[in-house]
Amino acid sequence: MDKRKILSILLTIGMLLSLFLTYEHFSTTADKFCSFGSSLDCGIVNKSPYANLDGISYLLTIDLNLNLPLINISDINLFWDLITSNALLGFFTLLFVYILNKNPNQKVLKIEKENNRKWTIGLLTFGVIYGAGYLFAIQHFILKTYCLFCILLDITLITSLIMALKIKN
Numbered sequence: 757m758d759k760r761k762i763l764s765i766l767l768t769i770g771m772l773l774s775l776f777l778t779y780e781h782f783s784t785t786a787d788k789f790c791s792f793g794s795s796l797d798c799g800i801v802n803k804s805p806y807a808n809l810d811g812i813s814y815l816l817t818i819d820l821n822l823n824l825p826l827i828n829i830s831d832i833n834l835f836w837d838l839i840t841s842n843a844l845l846g847f848f849t850l851l852f853v854y855i856l857n858k859n860p861n862q863k864v865l866k867i868e869k870e871n872n873r874k875w876t877i878g879l880l881t882f883g884v885i886y887g888a889g890y891l892f893a894i895q896h897f898i899l900k901t902y903c904l905f906c907i908l909l910d911i912t913l914i915t916s917l918i919m920a921l922k923i924k925n
């Protein structure tokens with residue numbers, strides 16, 4: 757099978773996982789579908805303060821006791837919670853990478869076609885570092901519970917990056 761097609765399938769899986777995680781983040785109760793005891797619970801992970809971008813501020817200020825102001829914009833209202841949600845931002849990032857992958861020989865937005873591969877690899881690398889690195893570390897060291905769908909998304913991101921690196925211009 758063509759490498760771009762495999763990457764498209766992986767990106768689609770990643771987008772679907774991201775959408776489920778967005779749903780899980782905004783649902784009023786934790787979904788039993790994603791809870792397998794105290795060490796494997798998506799609800800705890802997705803409803804934690806780390807499930808949004810301002811979770812970085814929470815980590816630095818509360819957990820690491822650094823003398824920094826706490827940035828908590830996700831609590832302002834539903835709109836801010838939505839646009840700072842890691843899962844939704846991940847969905848839009850994967851959607852953008854999908855569009856880049858589907859149009860390798862075309863200018864996408866302001867990105868010249870020669871740079872599509874660089875942007876794809878750069879965005880996926882960031883996703884692996886942030887998602888499979890930082891967010892996994894939060895689950896392991898701070899929350900001490902894991903989100904099965906987050907781990908599946910991390911595996912999808914890592915596999916997507918490997919596949920993107922194998923694609924030649």
